[in-house]
Amino acid sequence: MIRFEPMSGGCQCGALRYHIEAALEGPELCHCRMCQKAHGAPAVAWGTIPAAALVWSRGLPAEFRSSDHAVREFCARCGTPLIFRPDGQGTIDIALATLDQPQDIAPEEQYGIDTRMPWFPGAHLLPAKPSPGRGRTFQHPDHDTPTWP
Amino acid sequence: MDRVDIEVSGGCQCGAVRYHATQMLDNSHLCHCRMCQKAVGGIFAALVAAPDEKLVWTRGEPAVWRSSEHVERGFCANCGTPLFYRDVNNGRTNLTIGSLDNPGDFPPHANSGTENMVGWFQTIPTIEDDGATEADREDWAAAIKASNNQHPDRDTESWNAKPRQ
Numbered sequence: 001m002i003r004f005e006p007m008s009g010g011c012q013c014g015a016l017r018y019h020i021e022a023a024l025e026g027p028e029l030c031h032c033r034m035c036q037k038a039h040g041a042p043a044v045a046w047g048t049i050p051a052a053a054l055v056w057s058r059g060l061p062a063e064f065r066s067s068d069h070a071v072r073e074f075c076a077r078c079g080t081p082l083i084f085r086p087d088g089q090g091t092i093d094i095a096l097a098t099l100d101q102p103q104d105i106a107p108e109e110q111y112g113i114d115t116r117m118p119w120f121p122g123a124h125l126l127p128a129k130p131s132p133g134r135g136r137t138f139q140h141p142d143h144d145t146p147t148w149p
Numbered sequence: 150m151d152r153v154d155i156e157v158s159g160g161c162q163c164g165a166v167r168y169h170a171t172q173m174l175d176n177s178h179l180c181h182c183r184m185c186q187k188a189v190g191g192i193f194a195a196l197v198a199a200p201d202e203k204l205v206w207t208r209g210e211p212a213v214w215r216s217s218e219h220v221e222r223g224f225c226a227n228c229g230t231p232l233f234y235r236d237v238n239n240g241r242t243n244l245t246i247g248s249l250d251n252p253g254d255f256p257p258h259a260n261s262g263t264e265n266m267v268g269w270f271q272t273i274p275t276i277e278d279d280g281a282t283e284a285d286r287e288d289w290a291a292a293i294k295a296s297n298n299q300h301p302d303r304d305t306e307s308w309n310a311k312p313r314q
Binding site for chain 1: 299
């Protein structure tokens with residue numbers, strides 16, 4: 001039996017925070033043009049849970065109906081895209097990067113490879129360097145906070 | 150940093166915000182830092198910059214959130230699409246590659262912010278390919294395509310963006 005740990009996450013500015021009360025399933029990396037545009041990114045890593053297993057512990061997201069069959073939820077204050085909610089399926093997809101600990105879940109398949117960036121499979125071979133020192137950040141930390149900011 | 154004279158257009162998913170640039174910097178890169186991961190809701194941001202004086206907003210205006218002392222993050226207030234990262238001191242705007250109309254035009258040269266790179270990034274070439282968007286899950290993909298409210302990947306003379314709910 002897999003031991004399940006509740007997980008938390010949220011947007012960059014901290015106006016939205018959520019808890020997940022079921023194990024994330026079917027983690028995948030989606031390269032479809034809709035996800036690329038909605039996140040401004042080459043691909044989005046998703047995990048699926050029953051819709052009832054997501055609880056908003058702070059705030060509520062804005063919604064954009066991206067097609068007749070799904071809604072994308074984001075933070076109105078900082079723009080962070082968090083959720084893909086297909087109609088009538090009883091499940092939601094959570095952008096894994098919005099989890100407080102995103103590195104723990106690896107995708108098991110890639111979808112939408114027709115629009116995958118040609119450079120994507122080789123990206124891990126590019127020269128790499130860590131971030132330089134930065135000024136003060138206003139980003140919410142990667143754990144729950146009793147109040148914010 | 151090299152500059153390239155090139156016509157570039159792009160914008161958000163709903164089409165309410167569109168931009169155009171006539172010159173780009175040769176700085177395309179992937180950033181894995183925790184700030185970029187959160188801002189794009191992805192494991193890394195892919196960014197390429199336009200000099201501020203060569204970038205115009207051709208429809209609407211981006212909303213902006215100040216993510217740190219020197220950095221602004223631009224996005225569409227109607228659909229949430231992350232559009233740019235901008236250090237206010239540097240005179241350039243790093244556009245999100247996914248928001249470009251032709252995202253494949255600027256392959257990245259480097260990975261930065263590697264301190265937060267997810268451990269499985271190195272294994273990406275081994276993750277199973279489940280298929281093209283319309284090959285796998287055909288009915289679902291066709292249904293989305295038939296009702297997609299997404300702006301096309303080119304400029305349009307006019308556009309009615311679907312309002313957010």
